[in-house]
Amino acid sequence: MNRRLVRARPRSERATESDVPALEPPITVGRWNVSWILPALLLVAVVVVDWNASEHLRIVTWIGLVPVFAAVTCGLWTTVGFGVATLVMVGLLEWSLNHRYAIGLSDLLLVVTACVLSVLASGLRVRAYRQVRQLEDAAQATRLAVLRPIPARIGGVETANVYLAAERAAKVGGDFFDVQPTPHGARVLLGDVQGKGTSAVDAAAALLSAFRESAYYEADLAVVAGRLESRMRRQNHYVSLLGERGERFATAVLVGLPVEDRGWLEMVNFGHAAPLAITRERVWELPEGEGAPLGLTELTGALPPVRRVAFPAEASLLLYTDGVSEARDRRGRFLSVIDEFRGASDTAPQALVARLEDAVLRHAGGRLTDDTAILAVRRDPDPPPEGLALE
Known part of the structure; x- marks a missing residue:
């Protein structure tokens, strides 16, 4: 509907x-x-x-x-x-x-x-x-409490984001994202909790709080991924004690950018759509989710692996939830996100987010059936001096 x-x-x-x-x-x-x-x-x-x-x-x-x-x-x-x-x-x-x-x-x-x-x-x-x-x-x-505003320049990266709510009165659902500056480089998280309602928002808030804490203190991205999985399980257990039926799970992408550019990034994909890397010369997909979503890794017996992926310094990283990947036009055709960015002259995060937002609204005729979160980051060529505050 x-x-x-x-x-x-x-x-x-x-x-x-x-x-x-x-x-x-x-x-x-x-x-x-x-x-x-x-x-x-x-x-x-x-x-x-x-x-x-x-x-x-x-x-x-x-x-x-x-x-x-x-x-x-x-x-x-x-x-x-x-x-x-x-x-x-x-x-x-x-x-x-x-x-x-x-x-x-x-x-x-x-x-x-x-x-x-x-x-x-x-x-x-x-x-x-x-x-x-x-x-x-x-x-x-509620949205601002869960999805706090992200500065345009933070932790050595430039950022831009948008949250599009399909429900007029809700304005917030299970989609979540954040960029955390850490001593180990910028850490990025974007995901989507299964389902709707306040319990989905609660689960998204729990995952974000775990990410903001563990991403700052843990040098190993695999440990951060483990903390997210543990938090999702504890959240499901807590909800079950309240008498609610059905466990939540969340697809997500966890990204770590080293402090200094080394030509790569680290990524853990919990069953989420593949992020895009975009330069003026080309657009390509990073590895798709090969592991189970957060809250369901017991089914596979292990967390998704940490992948080290080539990522040039001038490239921008574009992440989005299924409100983009599953947007359909009147004929039922999905949006081809890659085609939207082929030959893009401006690859700054703000331009990429605005372009994808316009593409989704145009493709879906201004009507979406799911909430949509879009986040873009790239290395800041001239980062301002800033201290990392403990949170």
Whole structure:
């Protein structure tokens, strides 16, 4: 089932309770708010036609549609204004035309009822919108608590990322990513917890907390991978004690970049889609996931191996979740991510993330069936001096 895509808003764009009604998106043309034009045109049209019609043809009752349209397109006080204007115009028409066939009491009551109900409907719509925005802000706070903002330059690498939520009110699911500066070089993690809901978010938060701690202190990437697997198992055990059925698992890619460029990186792939390495000359896939997902390695009896993969200093690493790899167009065709980056002139992380985001939205027609996380990193050619803070 398709759901409307919403890009999660940054912290600076979050609404407060007092300004939520003002943030209701109007109908705009450029920078101009034109949501009032349709009911205004309808008001003028009814008045003009009724003024010029014969006394045997009265259409003044159609004026009751004016506040109805205002309730749909405008805010509460604008709807009130159109309701008052509607009643005033009915009175002026009756006074000025002095028709032999005056508007009946039942028709007048119909117009008054339409005005009153339109104002009530507008108030309910604004109230519902406020509740939705508050729900979005709560979800946004959850997202920022789980997926903390990543600086554009950190730990000797340049980064860029985006999280696209398929569910309007959720804005966060089981997708997770982070870049951790460490004494052993930058460590990168991206993955996707199976399932939806708060338990998937909880599992993603548990994995990220384990990654941030172990990635900093452990020099061996295999030990970090083992800590992630252990944390996933303990999370499943904890959830089972709460009475929830079904164990979670997570596909993930764990990457380690040495402090100094050595022409390679280390990678552990827990059953995830292959990341891409991108330069101006070529695009290629790194090894695909050959091991079991986190939480299921008991099935194979061992963790996925640590692979040392050639990675030039000028290359960018692009990682993404299955919201990208499983995005389909109207004909059911998957997006060819590699083809999107062949011949790319700008391989900076920000450009790659923006390009893939646009490609996914274009391919899926702006509607995704799954949350999507995209992360790109590359070595910073001129890293600023910075200390590594213990977290």
